[in-house]
Amino acid sequence: MNVRQWTADLAMGIRFAFAGGREGWVRALLTAVGVGLGVALLLLTTALPNALSERSQRGDARQDFTYSGKVLPKADNTLVVADTDTTFRDKDVRGRLLEPEGAKAPLPPGVGKFPAQDEMVVSPALDKLLKSDSGKLLRERLPYRVTGTIAQSGLIGPAELAYYAGGKDLLQRQSGGSVERIDYFGPSPNSQPDKLDPVLLLLVLIVFVVLLLPVGVFIAAAVRFGGERRDRRLAALRLVGADGRMTRRVAGGEALAGALLGLVFGTGFFLLGRRLATGLDVRDVSVFPSDLNPSPALALLVAVAVPAAAVLVTLFALRGVVIEPLGVVRRAKPPRRRLWWRLLLPLVGLAMLYPMMGKGDGQGNFNQWLVIGGTVLLLVGVTALLPWVVEATVVRLNSGSVSWQLAVRRLQLSSGTAARMVNGIAVAVAGAIALQMLFAGVEGDYTKPTGNDVSRAQMEVSVNNGVQLSEAKAQFARTKGVRGASVISLTSLGDRAKDPNTEVEVSVGSCAELREVARLTSCADGDMFKILGGQYDGDTRKLAKAGSTLYFDPGYDGSTSVSHPVSWKVPAGLKTAAPRKDPTGWARDGLLITSGALPSNATKGLIQKVYVSLDPSVADASDQVRNTAARLDPLSDASTLTASQESNQFRSIRTGLFVGATCVLLLIGASLLVSQLEQLRERKKLLSALVAFGTRRRTLSLSVLWQTAIPIGLGLALSTAVGLALGSVLLKMSATPVRIDWASVLAMTGIGAGVVLAVTLLSLPPLLRMMRPDGLRTE
Structure with missing residues (x-):
């Protein structure tokens, strides 16, 4: 290979692209826009690891709960921090009192x-x-005067809701572990980074492959915009003495020019998108523009790979084109596309994935390269099979309306062009179906039942023991959107005031309230009960002996919680009760004491809970409850009871998929629109000629619709089959029973069809402008 000759021919192609008049510029711009959109998404992908790392580092740097279990003495360099996190309309608000x-x-x-x-x-x-009208309820919950803002170094994202407020006597007001004394901000020395288990790692790998592969397909299609007109221009080169190889290299140079311009456009799109990133908040995930810095090595790889791919794709596309001095022949009757090598790609992909069948979570990690390679080959098989499927189908389509015949004839002449247009959407849908199957299959492993009985209560509120429970119950009962409130106080009894050997739970409340947590035969104020038949029945029987001296709220060495030990002698005649689960699914053990029987000096060690039942017809009922809780006690903890709880890692991966899929769908729509406009531009004179001969515009519009609908229908059918196959294999790999979620399959297919329909509708206005007889005018 003569490097100098290659360089000269590519340079000539670049000059043709930029100095070839309007046609050259239009084609270069269309290619640049298509490539640029793909490059922007690739740059965004290379920037995501750095963005996530920056978010994580800022989150670690502000950690203020060490969970070390050590008591830190008061000193000149210590700070008392209280956790006052809350939620406002499904948005998390990070709060701290200092x-x-x-x-x-x-x-x-x-x-x-x-x-x-x-x-x-x-x-x-x-x-x-x-400051907005929608924040009125939250302003009631945060009755502090705003004196400043938190800088970027203290936030994980620009859309994060967070505050630091001044506090007083926090250690004396704490209830539970929401208050801690610290002398530094940062991660706990004992903290360990979360590691992904093999199935979650498999999910991450498949997400990246599924999201990035359509981008590569679109870039490969974009560099072939305007191919037919370009090839006719290349015939002029043969007329002045260029051989076939030289003309192909010149064509590669034209594609290289569009790709290089696409890199510039892509960089501009990326920088514009990065500036707009501050205003985006997708499922509580937002990033600062400065975080979106692509890795230099990966950015360089994109800058080299995209132009190289443009040249290689062009040379590959011209292998079946005969460029002669008198014109271009695209093999008037090309041979039927061969099927064997197209089937080979998905079969090899399956063979690469087969060794990992059934490994699941207990047989070590999956081989990442085999996973990536097998998945890529399966999905690339869609792009290889689709042209054959389209060709084999349209050759059998004949009779129909005029618009149908026009569309079918066009597809019979250029089935490859039609397949290229929908390849990207087909790959995206196939990958999305496989991912949805995998997510649905393993979701049960990462979604656990909480045991909460949401039919009895929908919220649980913990308040400071300085709050009168009767007053708290009354205020919650008066709160808008609350159907009912039940209160209970908790403490413990030990056989010693400090470091007891045996300890049992104690629940305090009225008879009605105690019946919510235990089964009582009869009850009156002043009664006491021991719960028998529970998990720790032996400890209860051991301590609840008449005449024994026990201690309320015993303390422990090294504990950061303040204890209030009070001695108490067990009276004779304790009644018995049977355990019953409370609204959180907790079946208590130990003792039950009615409010009138509790020693007055034992109230300081109580942990007070309120179970709230909401009226679902009242908007913002949960926020009204949180406002009431904040008025009663700024350190209160109001949480929503749910029937199940999802793993944070699994939820993060799902969120990442949602963000990435949104970007890919936008790319798909924009690229399809550019491709459609390019196809219409190439057929402008043909459309004008048909209109001049009296063809109705409605007929031509329907023919364009059929030209899009037939290949996309075939593409979606093929992608559904491949997606189901890949999803089944992934479920087998994760040792999960294969179940097809037909609702998700239909949803993914419908989204793909919806994107194509939207693009088709957007292309109708330029189509109508092109269908004018004056389009035949030429210079």
């Missing part, structure tokens, strides 16, 4: 100075929300 204990107390990242009591510093997103 109480510095000395001049050297550590400042949270992104905060210039500690807010005073009744003041707070907020994230820009929270500041905007509080």
Whole structure:
């Protein structure tokens, strides 16, 4: 291979692209837009690892609960932090109360100075929300004066809702483990990074393959825009003495010009998208523009691979084109496409995935390269099989309306062009179906039942023991959207005041409230019960002996929680009760004490719970409950009871798939529209000639619709079959029974068809403009 000759021929093709008049420029721009959209998405993908890493680092840097189990003494460099996280209309709000204990107390990242009591510093997103009309309910919950904003170093994303407020006497007001004394912000020394199990790692790999492969298919299709007109121009080169190989290299140079211009466009699209990233919040995930920095090595790979692929695809596409001095012949009757090698691709892909069948979660990690290679070959098989399927189908289509015959004849003449147009959507749908099957199959392994009885209560509120439970119950009962409220107090009894050997639970409340957590035969204020038949029945029998001295709320060495030990002698005549699960699914053991029988000096160690039943017809009922809880106790913890709970890692992967799929769908729509416009541009004179001879515009419009509908219908059918096959294999690999979620399959197919329909409708206005007799005019 003569490198100098190749360079000269490619350079000539680049000059033709930019100096070949209007036709050359239009083709170069169309190619650049198509390639640029793909490059922008590739750059975004290469930037995601850095964005996620930056988010994680900022999240680690602001951690304030060490969970070390050690008591940190008060000092000049200590800070008391209270967790006051809340939720507002399904949006998480990160909240902290700060109480510095000395001049050297550590400042949270992104905060210039500690807010005073009744003041707070907020994230820009929270500041905007509080100032808006929709933030009225949240303003009632956060009765602090805003004195500043949190800088980027203290936030994981621009859309995060977060605040730091000044607090006082936090350790004395704590209930549970929501308050801690710290001397630094950062991760706990004992913390370990979460590792993905093999099935989740498999999900991540498949997500990346499924999202990136359609991008590559679209880029390969974009560099072939305007191929027919370009090939006719190349015939002029043969007329002045160029041989066939030289003309192909010149054609590669034209494609290279469009690809290089596409890199510029793609960089511009990426930079524009990065600036707009601040305003995007997809499932509570947002990123700062400065986080979206592509890895230099990966960006360089994109910059080299895209132009090289443009040249190679062009040379490959021209293998069946005869360029002669008097014109271009695309083999008037080309041979039937061969099927054997097209079937070989998915079969080899299946062979690569077969060794990992049944490994699931207990037989080590999957081989990443085999997973990627096998999945790629299966999905690429769609792009190889679709041209054969389209050709084999349209050759058998004949009779029909005029619009149908026009469409079928066009497809019979250029079935490859039609297949290329829908290849990307077919690959995307096949991959989406496989992913949906895998997600649906393994979802049960990462979604566990909580045991909550949501028919009895929908929220649980923990309040400080300084709050009168009777008052709390009354306030919750008066809250808008609340049907009923039930309260219960909890503490413990041990055989020693400190470090007891045996300890049991104690539940305190009225008879009606105790019946919510145990089965009682008879009850009156002043009664006491021991629960028998529970999990720790032996401990209850051991401690609940008449005359024994026990201690309410015993303490433990090294515990950060404040204890209030109170001695108590077990009276004679304790009644018995049977266990019953409370609304959270917890079946208690130990003792039950009615409010009138509890020693007055034992109230300080109580943990107080309120179970709230909501009226589903009232909007924002849960937020009204949280507002009431905040008024009663700023350190209260109001949580929603759910029947099941999903793994955070699984939810993060699902969110990543949603974000990526949104970007790919936008790329698919934009690229299909550009491809459709390019196809119409090439047929402008033909459409004008048909109109000049009296063909109705309605007929031509329907023919264009059929030209899109036939290949996309075949593509979606093929992609459904391949997607089901790949999904079944992935489920077998994860040791999960194969079940087809037909609703998801139909949804994915419908989305693909919807994208094509939208593109077709958007292309109708330029189609109508092209269907004019004056389109025959030429210079």
